[in-house]
Amino acid sequence: MGNAEMVRLEDLSTDRSLTGRKHVLSILVENRPGVLSRVAGLFSRRGFNIDTLAVGPTDDPEVSRITLTLDGAVHPIDQVTKQLHKLVNVLKIRDMDPETTVARELALFKVSAAVENRAEIVQFAEIFRAKIVDVSKRALIIEVTGSHEKILAFENMVRPHGLLELVRTGEVALARGE
Amino acid sequence: MRGADALMQALENEGVDHVFGIPGGANLPTYDALVDANLRHIQARHEQAAGHAAEGYAHASGRTGVAFGTSGPGATNLVTAIADAMMDSIPTVFITGQVRSELIGTDGFQEADIVGITLPIVKHSALVTEASQIPEYIHDAFHIASTGRPGPVLVDIPSDLIREEISYTPPTGPVELPGYRPILEGNQKQIRLAAKALANSRRPVIYTGGGVIRGNASTELREFCDADRFPVTSTLMGLGAVPADDGNWLGMLGMHGTRAANYAMDEADLIVAIGARFDDRITGKLSEFAPNAKFIHIDIDPAEISKNVPAHIPIVGDAKQILPKLTGEYKALQTDSARLDSWWTKIRSWQEEYPLTYEPGSDGEVKPQFMIETLHKVTGGDAYVTSDVGQHQMWVAQYYGFNKPRRWINSGGLGTMGFGLPSAIGAKVACPGEEVVCVAGDGSLIMNVQELATAVSEDIPVKVFLMNNGFMGMVRQWQELFWDGRYSGVENGSSPDWVRLAEAFGAKGLRCDDSADLEEMMRATLEHDGTALLDVRVSPRENCYPMIPAGNAARDMVG
């Protein structure tokens, strides 16, 4: 069977499946009404779960960036990006490689801070290079910026002291280099 | 000119000659502009039917079908047709009126957020926010609906904007959209790899689908199958691409497919999927689907590849462009046709052992299968056949024997009862010189029976062959087989009197309840100069076999 012998059916394999890690997708979309609901609607219709989502303008006023994170252990990322690409208003999707990506999230923590443990909390904040942005009699608001993991770590530190409220922006990310 | 006049010019420039719809407050300006436009409006009697007619038009001709509806209920009535066109990849453009811009969001009279409602069931949609966008959005809509994987596009136009004065300049070149670039060509390396894999396959099956019809690739498909003696089967949506009398043809596959086709899939070592999307009616139990096979998957939509079944050799692109290259690459290899001998021997033995058969009727009983065979006979197997959804649909698929593409028009993905009559009207509009027949179910037909009025008053002669079993037959069958015969909600009773109903609409009504008269009655129906309905009283409790019970594997076929 001549040159066809180079391909044996036994040797063919598939490469779909779950990556098992967190993925950060950076999606450039046309800045038009309803684009966010198209993206969000696609996720809910296909049963994909978004862990975090951040939307904002880019340097081009006609283009917005949606950054979202999802779990590659549960969702075939390949299928997610292919479905996203079918949206006409989606211009570009980048599945950010964790090695070459700078990803940051901002979180505000409102912590109950009675006089006796206030010093300890301030100390945590310093270790995490967090900022105290509001002080009242019974509570502090602390701003933490960093990776998802850093914010989680800070949360674990302050929780025992009485975490009153927490708000997070969701991760945003850029690739290193040009 | 007004936005509405620009809309008409844009439609004309897209080559639109017919639109289907119903007017209302919000699209009055559009209907005013229609008076002077160079296109024919067909006034449907329900917007859902206008949508299905647009689909039937597109199915039959390959051109984009267009439907109009007013705001609110007009738009929501279109929803089923839009979903149907999405599921079956039918190129369609839906144009809805919307309330005045300043009323949007205020729960204004007949306001419905149709763009929001239809988000998950459109290929694309847009709400016009400035009158000047109207022509651009319309041209974009046609481009998106008809290229790549076809589908429905909705353009929602507020009634104040469509009255505004704008200027219109026809597009000078093709539409360019930065976020929309269908891939057509297919990767040459992958195509070569596929050819080599085929050359080493001893038990190949070609599994084709609606994509071959949508992509007008039937000739290319037949040439590919003839490159060697490749056994070929198709989904419900791909029937006619390979003629039913072709020597390589195995019959339809899937839930109500032939045993030969399903067993061949089960034992194949290599399956070439072409424009088919591994629907659950095909795969049944995924873990036991084609357990011995590797998969080559050719599809224009990258998201279909490895969606349900992982592909070993994915090829993204247009079947029409890819198949000749694949045929060429295959022919360039030194292949040994004899390697397929034992495979064919096996397939032939399945075909002989398990042909499609049924118990013939006695005492004049009209068997539904016999009804379809007779329809084939009286139409020379050459009609455009639409259907509703249910047993009759499956019997057409099994027994009509389609020999050409685009002749078989049905609702596969959504399975919309009531699709048959309006889609027949659309098909007849697209192909006025052809015989267009609708094989209807008694449960389904009544869902859009008002369209007899459209057919009669617009002078679009279609022939309805009603397979009247008095039941929601397909559901009755499931209740009999899988729910211990606990029948619930499946008896249609003796109402209406179909002959008188047809006559009331101004169509001809006929009835047949004896198999001896069937052929003659069918001929009389076809020969009638105008729309006619033949009420055929068939065996009420016949089941459609063979069948793979839902969620089972090919080997578990029953009947």
Ligand SMILES: Cc1cc2nc3c(=O)[nH]c(=O)nc-3n(C[C@H](O)[C@H](O)[C@H](O)COP(=O)(O)OP(=O)(O)OC[C@H]3O[C@@H](n4cnc5c(N)ncnc54)[C@H](O)[C@@H]3O)c2cc1C
């Ligand atoms: C009562 C009932 C029973 C049914 N039983 C069966 C059954 O027994 N057997 C059966 O087969 N079906 C059956 N169906 C239909 C079934 O539900 C699906 O609709 C059908 O199987 C899907 O067909 P398809 O895979 O060809 O895909 P389609 O929906 O026709 O999709 C076409 C595919 O082709 C691709 N495509 C489009 N254009 C191109 C191009 N130019 N080039 C390449 N690719 C292209 C698209 O991206 C898509 O993936 C039944 C339906 C009903 C209502």
Ligand SMILES: Cc1ncc(C[n+]2csc(CCOP(=O)(O)OP(=O)(O)O)c2C)c(N)n1
């Ligand atoms: C709009 C809609 N409602 C319900 C169903 C579920 N359903 C599928 S087949 C069927 C019965 C169809 O009856 P009929 O048109 O008489 O066809 P038959 O099976 O008897 O040939 C029903 C109710 C459907 N497919 N579509």
Ligand SMILES: [Mg+2]
């Ligand atoms: Mg019935």
